[in-house]
Amino acid sequence: MQAPTSGRSHSDVERSPRPAAVAGDGLGAPHATVRVAVIDDDSGFLHVLGKRFERLGWQQRVLASPVPVDDLVAMRLGALVVDPAILGRAAWDYLQDVVERMPGLAIVVCTARSSVAQRVRGLRMGVDDWLGKPCHPEELVARIEAVLRRGRRADERHDRPALVSGELEIRGDQFQAFVEDRSAELTKREFELIDLLAGAEGRVLEREEIYQRVWGYAMARGDRSVDVFVRKLRQKLEKASPGWKYIHTHFGVGYRFAPEPVVEVAEPNRVIAPPTERAERGEATVAVDDEATARV
Amino acid sequence: MQAPTSGRSHSDVERSPRPAAVAGDGLGAPHATVRVAVIDDDSGFLHVLGKRFERLGWQQRVLASPVPVDDLVAMRLGALVVDPAILGRAAWDYLQDVVERMPGLAIVVCTARSSVAQRVRGLRMGVDDWLGKPCHPEELVARIEAVLRRGRRADERHDRPALVSGELEIRGDQFQAFVEDRSAELTKREFELIDLLAGAEGRVLEREEIYQRVWGYAMARGDRSVDVFVRKLRQKLEKASPGWKYIHTHFGVGYRFAPEPVVEVAEPNRVIAPPTERAERGEATVAVDDEATARV
DNA sequence: GACGAATCGTCACAACCCGTTCACATCCTC
DNA sequence: GAGGATGTGAACGGGTTGTGACGATTCGTC
Structure with missing residues (x-):
């Protein structure tokens, strides 16, 4: 559906020789592999994302309908992309639950229509990033990586021990x-x-x-x-x-x-x-x- | 190296005595106060943000024009909000410089008009969040907090009881x-x-x-x-x-x-x-x- | 305000680690 | 058996870390 606006754009992003692993950058190298799940019902969106993840070598799990948080926990995820719209009324509780039970998880909400108040509430609650729905897969990936990059240290923790x-x-x-x-x-x-x-x-x-x-x-x-x-x-x-x-x-x-x-x-x-x-x-x-x- | 070209520049940031990490507080809730700088030229935006930060008790430094990265380093910041628009041509280099020289800093770009490619590039480069310009101060704050939270979350559990x-x-x-x-x-x-x-x-x-x-x-x-x-x-x-x-x-x-x-x-x-x-x-x-x- | 002690941060140099590369031995496939 | 691919050990070199010493700054005391 939507090819990157400029084919070139991400190719040069991709290949950028990576600033010579600067000293400080610690764990430097990118995540060897990221376990990511997407909870959404937009099949087109899922498809594009899926291909993108695949190309990155990420292990992914696409969920067209909400699954119990228990199941999410069992998946040992590193990142979760979710559209609260398909969660219905229970959305906030669900998010709260996810936040509490999976510390360290990178949670990115991707949804159409949301007010400032909702975004603020979500972010305060523990969501790591929140973006509007017609969103570019490349940007979504970049945001997930940004979150992971930042939390890399903290995220492994005991829950996802290893x-x-x-x-x-x-x-x-x-x-x-x-x-x-x-x-x-x-x-x-x-x-x-x-x-x-x-x-x-x-x-x-x-x-x-x-x-x-x-x-x-x-x-x-x-x-x-x-x-x-x-x-x-x-x-x-x-x-x-x-x-x-x-x-x-x-x-x-x-x-x-x-x-x-x-x-x-x-x-x-x-x-x-x-x-x-x-x-x-x-x-x-x-x-x-x-x-x-x-x-x- | 971190000494200061400009003595005055960080005066008001420097001085606040850092709420004295109360003895008891150990590292429990480290640094409730955040040292934040904003590089932007929109006075209205600055004003609103300023009041917001003040209300939160954050130490802030407002910069209506770009300052040398050296000075930023000297300010000992926890977070930086910047609109690359006022950086002109040098924007990317400036950001790159900031990212490399201040590992751990929470960097949030807030600017009008930006393409997906630019956002992706920025995020990949090390920017933690990137949002559009007419942005609600409350959301900006929530996002800064989300970034900081992510970097910290690790083990807030040990409360200090020996x-x-x-x-x-x-x-x-x-x-x-x-x-x-x-x-x-x-x-x-x-x-x-x-x-x-x-x-x-x-x-x-x-x-x-x-x-x-x-x-x-x-x-x-x-x-x-x-x-x-x-x-x-x-x-x-x-x-x-x-x-x-x-x-x-x-x-x-x-x-x-x-x-x-x-x-x-x-x-x-x-x-x-x-x-x-x-x-x-x-x-x-x-x-x-x-x-x-x-x-x- | 001046002095002195304690703490903190920087610097230069030494020691060491680890990623890389090489040479050679061994193994696999054809 | 030939030729390439992989295993193995060792050495090199750049970058990271350890270490001691020296200024800078803060704080308390007189």
Whole structure:
């Protein structure tokens, strides 16, 4: 329906070489991935937004009708776009509920017709941004990003503690990955990488895509950075969680995140030995009797 | 660097004595007052806004013409409202400059006539909100508050009733931190800093956020104050509680508070000694195998 | 108002970290 | 087996952080 007013406009926005990750900018790189839900009934709008999100690699959920807040909570969202119009009378209560139960969530209201008083009430209540309905998807995305950017620090919090895959728990607010009581400290890049991979669990991501999303700009030909970081991650994860393999290589394509117990094929007399073992690692140390056996 | 080309410029902003973060208030409701500057040439708009801010008790500075970014930095602002129209050609560069040099500052653009492309560009660049010119002061204020709220929201929950982390006890009412019964004799800034960090135990806080919340205004790029105070704190804590490490550095990101026994790597023979049991602080002792957390 | 102590912020330099790149070994596919 | 892709270890270098010292400012006291 509405192509960006000027095709050029966003292309140059997109590609802007990103101010060289200024020192101060901290977490610099863009969200590896954003989990966003849209509650709206305008199918055209939803369609355009959907495509936009997809292009950004955001995980999205489109909801043509209101869902219980419980369900929203369960979705572990990073952002929510909502048109209170379809919420009817209960709109304010609903918003209030969302605000209270999902601290840190980026909430953007997008609706036709609204008075100053309503906007003020909404913003005061905890809505992060409020815009009029015929709104450009590009601008909506930019506003969501602005909100996330600002709240990035605060948002991860305990509620959306982390991404849990298999026995691995990744906590963004701590820059650490946990397995039982062991932890691996990750550097900024390592964390961004594992966050991206784990967020796309089971899916093969190509190097170019990984690079683009983690580094924020296009990968140069022959650049091996991704490989190197994958190796670093593997080392740390292996150390923290022996007996498990998390990152799989797909020759000629890229990498795929999927926790799987390592199978010993070497000695035929060895029964399939899931994680439990990990004895050989030498430094037994604190017996972390991990019950991971369950697997397989 | 932040000294001032123009002595007078920030006079009225500077002076107000900063409601003395009442002792009790710890960091609970930090900086109820906001230091805000408005760069605009619409006298009517300025007047209305001025009255509004005044009523809120915000310290304000009205600038009818653009001032050097240096001066803005010197004003130690929490929020900035600006109409790029009066910046002329240099508008984008000016904004870029502001964004880069004052991380954490809440920037709201308020201008007549702007295209989607411009808004997107601005928001991507770091502007927090962008609204059209005939704008209601009440809404503007609500939006500024929304932006600030977002940057702060983190853990308003710790109210100050003496926070105990590991073996460290922080008593807000006394403005002191204790280990066992020895006081660490902290200065005000030091106390505010440790209070903030400990209140967010386990989480990595970025420098900008720390600065914003402890100092109360945006951090200037390149400011090392946080590092210096972290060092002072480490010295005092180390002295009061040898063998323990409280503040961890996350390269390129910020700091994380988490009490941990210091590890003696020399001897491979270790005993686990989590923060609970505290041995005599005298000895090097606590040879803990920390394996966990140790950078795996 | 002058003096002194304490606190705060800045600076310069040293130490270190981490992202990058390289060289080489190993693996995969054809 | 050839040739390219990926794994692995090490080294480099720029940028970040640690550290000590020095002014600036504030505050209390005389």
